[in-house]
Amino acid sequence: MADEAEPAAPGGQMSTEAAAALEVMGRLAAELRNRQPVIARRLDYFRGAHPLHFASEEFAGYFGSRFAGFSDNWCAPVVSSPAERMNVLGIRLGSEQRPDAELARVWRVNGAERGSSEAFAVLLAAARSFALVWGNPDDESTPRITWERPDQAIVGYDAETGQARAGLKLWRDEWEGHEFATLYTPEYLWKWQRKGAGAYVHQEPSAAVLPSGGWEPRHPAGDDAxxxxxxxxxxxxxxxxxxxxxxxxxxxxxxxxxxxxxATNLVWAYLMNGLDYATLPQRVVTGADMPKIPILDATGQQVGERPLDLDTLVRERILWVPDPNASTSEWSAARLDVFSAVIERAVEHIAAQSRTPPHYLIGRVANLAAEALTAAETGLVSKTNERIVYADPSIREIYALTAQAAGDEDRAAAARAGTVMWADTQFRALSQKVDALLKLRQMGFPFAWLAEQYGLEPPEVERVLAMREAEARLDPIGAISAEIGRTQPAAGAGTLPLPFGVDPFADEGAGGVGAP
Incomplete structure (x- = not known):
């Protein structure tokens, strides 16, 4: 049982340990608040809720309100394309051939398939995401895994070792107007709360009276210390x-x-504005004076007049020509294809910069062979594998903490050195995949490994293996014949591959292949 710190009321007395924890929390909270505007901007662009930017103040003043809320969102496919290929299948510990069943069970109970998928999308869009692992009082063998937003969580690291020294989750309850914080250290969990929100002021930890920024200890139901x-x-x-x-x-x-x-949204705004003007008739008035608006006094009597605002004429698409001798000529329809060409070129730049296949963005696929589509996705596959490298250590740590929360230190140590199993990042046509797997089978690759490469999740692999064994027990001769048929090369391709360890050039009298 930890020693309870003194309550930290504003201007009150607190222990040195509690003051030091409050200092660490304040530092992390200050850094988190610095990150929040950048994170919010990135996630807004991912959602498509980004503001419009215009080339001139005049255009924004005239037509900016017309396009409010409009966005042609290319950020979403740039993020979603690799994120949808990042699927964790499990983790292998040590020399095990199968993923750890217990860790897979906890992962599935927590709905981490969906949670990790959302976390990967946020990771690619906002550059960070977080996971929290803690014990489950309702089931000690099944710890809880939750996925946290990058604008509410932060981890502080040791500058020399890179090890996590403390973590903070900071959030606000809009209904109650309270701000809550939980500081995680290797020794303790410090839970705080305060009304409203205020700026953090740096204070050196000491046993003296410290301004706590309004933070006070939080005691949720069930906490006994x-x-x-x-x-x-x-x-x-x-x-x-x-x-x-x-x-x-x-x-x-x-x-x-x-x-x-x-830039793409800007061109869209100009295109649609040009489309509006090009498709509506233009009205020309000749031989008339410039229209004027009467000026009335308090009694409603006209006391003067003023010219009509020219901006109103522009918005109403009216051209006044006072000179009766003026003449007009035909106004050709505006060419809008120049705008669409610029947009297409911009999208091509986005595809090249982000390694997103062009057909994911443009949407035009004209009689391309499966091999051509596979080649077009090479950059995306490479990018996704690179992102997996960045995420892999964190996934191992999540599995390790899951084992630690369940009290299994040996499994936790093995998880930190384990191998995370990811789904195949290359999308292929079914015929291509089956053909490749069949060739690998003929080379001698085990069926369980092929089932994993096919894309089956570990529980499905086990189920398929059990069904295969059941079929073999019911009809062993048929199973052997089927296996021979699967490994039989095509006609003219030669003889069956020899079992491993058989020398085709062994002496016939010594029981070689040529022996009767």
Missing amino acids: WPLPNPMGAVPLVELRNQTLLDDAPISDIDGVIAMQD
């Missing part, structure tokens, strides 16, 4: 980070797309 001891001995908050440049500033997959996205 404050702070709570951390039985895992590790920070249970895990950060998933996108590519970095050997620093703590991961790069979003859409950082380089945002500028071109803004």
